[in-house]
Amino acid sequence: MKINQKLFLQFGISIIFFGLIGILINNLTINLIRTGLGFDFSWLLKPASFALAEHPLPYTSSDSYAWALFIGWLNSLKVIVSSLILATFLGTLIGFARTGTNSLLGLISAGYITIIRQTPLLLQLMFWYFVGFLGLKDNMFIQIKNIFNISNKGIELSGLTFSSEFLALLFGLSIFTSAYIAEVIRGGILSVSRGQWEAFRSLGISERKGVIRIILPQALPAIIPGLTSQYLNLAKNSTLAIAVGYSDIYAINDTIINQTGRAIECFIILLISFLLLNLLITNAMEIINRLILKSQRYD
Amino acid sequence: MxxxxxxxxxxxxxxxxxxxxxxxxxxxxxxxxxxxxxxxxxxxxxxxxxxxxxxxxxxxxxxxxxxxxxxxxxxxxxxxxxxxVGMVFQQFNLFPHLSILENITLAPVHVQKRRQADAEEYAMYLLNQMGIDSHAKKYPSQLSGGEQQRVAIARALALKPExxxxxxxxxxxxxxxxxxxxxxxxxxxxxxxxxxxxxxxxxxxxxxxxxxxxxxxxxxxxxxxxxxxxxxxxxxxxxxxxxxxxxx
CATH class of the missing domain: 3.40.50.300 (P-loop containing nucleotide triphosphate hydrolases)
Known part of the structure; x- marks a missing residue:
């Protein structure tokens, strides 16, 4: 292609691109004028005047919308980080069980992966909430010496309380994601040649030690990219919190939109919140990836 | 016999x-x-x-x-x-993420619970026997096929097999x-x-x-x-x- 033609093509594509953005901005302005609301964020400092069941930091209904949103962001972060850890742990166990030599364990984990992947996450969340926790009796269904209480209010573990909404979301997200992580782990393990297994086995090295010292280090470069995308999915899926009444950033945004009608501003805030959160996850995983590759520089 | x-x-x-x-x-x-x-x-x-x-x-x-x-x-x-019993494979099957020395000392240290220093000393002796002791700090991919296979033999010998x-x-x-x-x-x-x-x-x-x-x-x-x-x-x-x- 000649340089002139190339320039012309790029110019044309740019016009279409900026044209589309222009149309969107125009629509936005027209809609804002129609609703009688200017594009404005000053309402953020007004009192939210709604209560939040869960708040890791002090919060009352007289606090600002901005503070309520921040609490929501913290609630999201709390459930995402804890699900991420639990899902990775479960997924690794199941992934290894699936590839291992024990045929019964392999069958069970294959069944687990199939059932979890073939049903909607929303359904699973509802299951954990309504069947798992609300199905329990209201006062101390299981109680062990005041240290561990489980009831329809949630779980109390030596002073720390976890609401049934948080737990339903934690279990739902972790178990759902663990099935996908298990497949990522399995793919990584299968990427290591059979000869590596035979080599460590022939040296009398136990399965556990061989997996940790020989197989996993070689499987990690194949695992990390898949793991990252599962983590990002988990973060985005956490917005289903609204279904079980957990006050995450999305649920609080929803309440604020209902109260103030500031849908566009709220969605921009939501967009930026998730962009920030997922950039955080992506960058953290990128750093881990680089550390692994650096420690494995063979030549 | x-x-x-x-x-x-x-x-x-x-x-x-x-x-x-x-x-x-x-x-x-x-x-x-x-x-x-x-x-x-x-x-x-x-x-x-x-x-x-x-x-x-x-x-x-x-x-x-x-x-x-x-x-x-x-x-x-x-x-x-x-x-x-030691085994040597067609495809060498050295551990690519470990150095030559680590490849050889892994089993003696983790299976026979020998001290790292002793295992390394014996590994160096074996590498010397195989004529490749100058490669001890390198990684398998830096060696030729013949050298890799000699490392694999040294690795198999490290457990003093019968x-x-x-x-x-x-x-x-x-x-x-x-x-x-x-x-x-x-x-x-x-x-x-x-x-x-x-x-x-x-x-x-x-x-x-x-x-x-x-x-x-x-x-x-x-x-x-x-x-x-x-x-x-x-x-x-x-x-x-x-x-x-x-x-x-």
Whole structure:
């Protein structure tokens, strides 16, 4: 292609691109004028005047919308980080069980992966909430010496309380994601040649030690990219919190939109919140990836 | 003479009724070298892999260094055998993320609980024997195939095994690299190491082996001393195979 033609093509594509953005901005302005609301964020400092069941930091209904949103962001972060850890742990166990030599364990984990992947996450969340926790009796269904209480209010573990909404979301997200992580782990393990297994086995090295010292280090470069995308999915899926009444950033945004009608501003805030959160996850995983590759520089 | 490997009627079938091993019986005494030959798919690799439990079998009995195993594949017994039997593979199977020294010291430190410093000292001695001690700090991918295979031999020797298994150790090497590996194996044989070697190297088999075992379709066709096998094989199938090897 000649340089002139190339320039012309790029110019044309740019016009279409900026044209589309222009149309969107125009629509936005027209809609804002129609609703009688200017594009404005000053309402953020007004009192939210709604209560939040869960708040890791002090919060009352007289606090600002901005503070309520921040609490929501913290609630999201709390459930995402804890699900991420639990899902990775479960997924690794199941992934290894699936590839291992024990045929019964392999069958069970294959069944687990199939059932979890073939049903909607929303359904699973509802299951954990309504069947798992609300199905329990209201006062101390299981109680062990005041240290561990489980009831329809949630779980109390030596002073720390976890609401049934948080737990339903934690279990739902972790178990759902663990099935996908298990497949990522399995793919990584299968990427290591059979000869590596035979080599460590022939040296009398136990399965556990061989997996940790020989197989996993070689499987990690194949695992990390898949793991990252599962983590990002988990973060985005956490917005289903609204279904079980957990006050995450999305649920609080929803309440604020209902109260103030500031849908566009709220969605921009939501967009930026998730962009920030997922950039955080992506960058953290990128750093881990680089550390692994650096420690494995063979030549 | 002390028997190191005794196999009795080893049989292994695949699902379609094909036999990988069909009533294989053999004995290898201490300090002897058995060379296993046969066309590809004849069961030679499967056979030596049963010796250290990398392959299971359906019927028969195996006695390795006095440890008896049968088709139940007792993990504890197999683990005991693996600590006393070394193996060298066609594709070397070195651990690519570990240095040459770490490749060799891993099993002595983690399986035999030897001190790191002692394991390293012995590893350096072995690398010196193999003529590659200058590569100790390098990684496998920085070495040639022949050098990698000599590291693999050193790794197998690090546990001071009483039996060494070689599964086509020179088949993946460039022709000009084959001799450096065969020479290392010749030295081991001279030092009295008991070895079972799956190979197509006629020269090596003639010089070093005490017995040649010829297999086809999972069966032992004949077992003869090399001077008889290569000049006057008893069996028609063996002669046909040797003719084909000569043409190559």
């Amino acid at each position: 002390k028997p190191i490997v005794v196999a009795k009627n080893l049989t292994k079938s695949y699902t379609k009724g094909l036999r990988a091993l069909d009533n294989v019986s053999l004995t290898v005494n201490q300090g002897k070298v058995l060379v296993v030959m046969g066309p590809s798919g004849s069961g030679k690799s499967t056979l030596i892999r049963t010796f250290n439990g990398l392959e299971n079998f359906d019927r028969g009995e195996l006695n390795i260094l006095g440890i008896k195993v049968d088709s139940t594949h007792d993990e504890r017994k197999i683990q005991k055998i693996r600590r006393r 039996l060494l298994l070689f599964d086509e150790p020179t088949s993946a090497l460039d022709p000009e690299r084959i001799n450096e590996v065969l020479d290392a194996m010749r030295r081991l044989a001279r030092q009295g190491m008991t070895m079972v070697v799956v190979t197509h190297e006629i020269g090596f088999a003639k010089d070093v082996s005490d017995q040649v075992l010829f297999m086809d379709s999972g069966k032992v066709i004949e077992t003869s001393p090399p001077n008889i096998f290569f000049s006057n094989a008893k069996h028609e199938r063996s002669r046909k195979f040797l003719n084909q090897l000569d043409k190559q």
